[in-house]
Amino acid sequence: MPTADTETKGPGATSDHPSGDDRFELLDKAMRRGRYGQDQLIEVLHVAQEVFGYLSEDLLLYVARALRLPPSRVYGVATFYHLFTFDPPGDHSATVCTGTACFVKGANDVVDALAREHRVAPGSTTEDGRFTLKTARCLGSCGMAPVVVVDGEVRGHLHADAAIDEVAARLATTDDRDSEEAV
Amino acid sequence: MSLTPPRPGGPRPNVPVILDGEEVLAFDGETILDLARRLGSPIPTLCYLDGLSVHGGCRLCVVEVNGDNRLPLACATPVSSEMDIRTDTSSLRDHRRRVIELLFAEGNHICASCVSSGACELQDLAAENDVDHIHYALEFPRIDVDATHPKYVLDRERCVLCTRCVRVCDEVEGAHVWDIAQRGSQSTLVAELGKPWGDATSCTWCGKCVLVCPTGALSFKGRSTGEMRHDPDVIAFLARLRDEGEWIDREEPAP
Numbered sequence: 001m002p003t004a005d006t007e008t009k010g011p012g013a014t015s016d017h018p019s020g021d022d023r024f025e026l027l028d029k030a031m032r033r034g035r036y037g038q039d040q041l042i043e044v045l046h047v048a049q050e051v052f053g054y055l056s057e058d059l060l061l062y063v064a065r066a067l068r069l070p071p072s073r074v075y076g077v078a079t080f081y082h083l084f085t086f087d088p089p090g091d092h093s094a095t096v097c098t099g100t101a102c103f104v105k106g107a108n109d110v111v112d113a114l115a116r117e118h119r120v121a122p123g124s125t126t127e128d129g130r131f132t133l134k135t136a137r138c139l140g141s142c143g144m145a146p147v148v149v150v151d152g153e154v155r156g157h158l159h160a161d162a163a164i165d166e167v168a169a170r171l172a173t174t175d176d177r178d179s180e181e182a183v
Numbered sequence: 184m185s186l187t188p189p190r191p192g193g194p195r196p197n198v199p200v201i202l203d204g205e206e207v208l209a210f211d212g213e214t215i216l217d218l219a220r221r222l223g224s225p226i227p228t229l230c231y232l233d234g235l236s237v238h239g240g241c242r243l244c245v246v247e248v249n250g251d252n253r254l255p256l257a258c259a260t261p262v263s264s265e266m267d268i269r270t271d272t273s274s275l276r277d278h279r280r281r282v283i284e285l286l287f288a289e290g291n292h293i294c295a296s297c298v299s300s301g302a303c304e305l306q307d308l309a310a311e312n313d314v315d316h317i318h319y320a321l322e323f324p325r326i327d328v329d330a331t332h333p334k335y336v337l338d339r340e341r342c343v344l345c346t347r348c349v350r351v352c353d354e355v356e357g358a359h360v361w362d363i364a365q366r367g368s369q370s371t372l373v374a375e376l377g378k379p380w381g382d383a384t385s386c387t388w389c390g391k392c393v394l395v396c397p398t399g400a401l402s403f404k405g406r407s408t409g410e411m412r413h414d415p416d417v418i419a420f421l422a423r424l425r426d427e428g429e430w431i432d433r434e435e436p437a438p
Contacts, residue, residue, distance in 0.1 A: 070353070072361055074376075075364055076364045076373065080366045
């Protein structure tokens with residue numbers, strides 16, 4: 001998840017970094033902290049994903065060069081773990097918990113409803129890049145089942161219809177262009 | 184982890200172990216596989232290759248120690264005093280047969296159309312271990328063939344993920360073009376960032392990965408059915424020359 005701080009700075013923001021992109025500075029800082037140790041790879045990839053939102057090919061190459069690791073090793077490690085994503089996330093996201101308690105309370109209906117409403121498969125982003133639907137195993141808030149994390153905010157007792165409304169509201173807030181379509 | 188030949192005047196075997204009911208002496212730190220091979224007792228292997236590091240992924244070289252149910256890997260387990268090692272029991276044979284069957288079920292191993300048929304380690308293992316049919320449902324995965332390299336072809340359908348090519352490229356050639364991406368049943372051999380092999384700029388075209396491949400997954404371009412011959416033993420030779428400093432110019436005066 002991109003933090004609010006990094007989201008405001010896009011490519012082209014003024015920066016001391018040779019790339020002109022401030023976000024690389026955060027990544028460099030993390031690698032410096034680990035003394036560019038090759039065993040810091042997973043840690044560094046986490047920071048890279050947090051800062052950039054996803055791991056692009058250029059980003060993986062940048063990390064590989066900096067840590068002096070073969071690109072195939074970096075790619076192998078990054079693809080091994082489910083937490084790393086290689087596609088840009090949508091502007092908004094909903095993560096539906098599919099743990100046992102949420103499953104009993106109808107998490108699958110929530111996933112199906114959101115997938116149908118926005119014509120998107122779980123784990124992917126809509127074609128216009130505005131909404132990402134994800135699933136997760138137990139988030140540890142079983143008392144609030146079914147749980148959906150909407151734009152990083154944990155919402156409990158969110159059944160299918162409520163989830164659709166909630167996501168629609170999020171899509172409407174920051175976008176004037178096609179807010180009517182979204183609602 | 185190459186086989187250590189006994190040298191005159193060198194250390195003598197002094198670890199007493201029992202190998203298939205026979206009392207023998209092993210070198211200190213010798214692996215069970217090295218011991219068994221030195222004494223002419225065959226243990227089937229697939230991912231293991233002399234001259235490369237130990238991967239321990241194929242699980243074919245498992246043996247029984249002290250009648251324990253857990254099966255240690257012969258290639259990765261050093262001998263210790265008073266070990267009672269069995270390399271060929273009915274349950275081990277059964278286990279190995281299952282491993283080989285699973286390897287066949289996981290890929291698309293069609294010998295009749297394979298470049299390596301007749302000189303394939305997987306085929307040989309199946310024959311030696313009486314695998315005459317597969318008990319598991321075949322997966323028939325849809326996997327792409329990568330023929331983008333001008334000299335070599337990678338057919339992932341025949342890949343058993345032994346990582347010999349990954350290791351030889353990293354440890355002997357020093358290029359590390361290959362690695363394994365994804366996980367579990369999705370695991371796949373990739374060049375660089377999942378790129379076509381032909382676009383991999385770090386590949387030196389040395390062909391050692393092709394030489395060590397136990398199946399027809401890596402082959403020379405232009406070979407037809409049954410025409411491919413690998414040469415994995417060349418790596419032990421190269422590793423020995425490297426360890427002995429054969430390529431260091433000894434004429435050069437010391438600085």
